[in-house]
Amino acid sequence: MRIKVCGMTQLEQVERLPDLGITFAGFIYYSKSPRYVFRHLTTSQIKKINKINKVGVFVNAPIEDVLHMVDECRLHMVQLHGDESPKYCEKIADYVSVVKAFRISDDDSIEWMIKPFMDVSDMFMFDTMGAGYGGTGKKLDWNILDSGNIGKPFFLSGGIQPEDISALTEFSQKPVGKSLFAIDINSKFETSPGVKDLDKIENFARSLNTNVS
Numbered sequence: 001m002r003i004k005v006c007g008m009t010q011l012e013q014v015e016r017l018p019d020l021g022i023t024f025a026g027f028i029y030y031s032k033s034p035r036y037v038f039r040h041l042t043t044s045q046i047k048k049i050n051k052i053n054k055v056g057v058f059v060n061a062p063i064e065d066v067l068h069m070v071d072e073c074r075l076h077m078v079q080l081h082g083d084e085s086p087k088y089c090e091k092i093a094d095y096v097s098v099v100k101a102f103r104i105s106d107d108d109s110i111e112w113m114i115k116p117f118m119d120v121s122d123m124f125m126f127d128t129m130g131a132g133y134g135g136t137g138k139k140l141d142w143n144i145l146d147s148g149n150i151g152k153p154f155f156l157s158g159g160i161q162p163e164d165i166s167a168l169t170e171f172s173q174k175p176v177g178k179s180l181f182a183i184d185i186n187s188k189f190e191t192s193p194g195v196k197d198l199d200k201i202e203n204f205a206r207s208l209n210t211n212v213s
Contacts, residue, residue, distance in 0.1 A: 001212040002182035003205055007035035009194030011045055018051050021205035025052045029069055030059040034193035046073040055079050063091050070096050090120040101125040104144055111149055125155040145176050153181035161188035162204050169211040
């Protein structure tokens with residue numbers, strides 16, 4: 001199972017991720033985030049990272065700013081985590097692969113939310129609804145996704161922690177799990193915002209790949 005570690009801020013940690021079995025490194029380009037990448041790394045440093053797939057996380061940023069960062073940092077994928085419209089997503093998707101993130105609450109209709117974005121996004125991400133934008137660290141009730149016909153590869157996010165291996169294994173075996181593309185982890189694998197616990201990440205990746213194909 002592919003894993004994305006989001007909110008990376010330490011270059012030496014990014015460089016170790018591939019050896020830990022991680023497929024994607026997420027860099028947050030939202031200045032209000034405690035993991036805002038430009039407090040720690042430059043565009044030149046990010047650009048030189050070439051051993052892992054780089055995902056840029058943006059929140060309601062001007063389209064030209066997103067495309068500029070894709071070029072300046074050589075991003076492989078863009079994650080849109082705000083209130084971006086289908087038209088906005090389409091313009092970005094003409095240039096680079098797009099993951100549209102949805103912040104979900106208990107009474108949301110998944111199919112209603114994703115329908116306008118089916119043809120303008122390459123993948124989806126499902127995260128927990130919270131105040132403001134970006135990850136909340138709160139647990140997402142994955143059962144909400146059971147009733148939805150996703151029909152597109154998706155990242156599963158929302159407060160995933162080291163103890164979730166058995167629950168993730170169970171989820172992957174459900175019909176909806178057939179579209180599960182990757183697991184997104186962040187705050188539950190940190191010693192402080194943006195500083196990861198690499199031992200926790202390594203153990204999680206090993207256990208997950210033992211149980212989930």
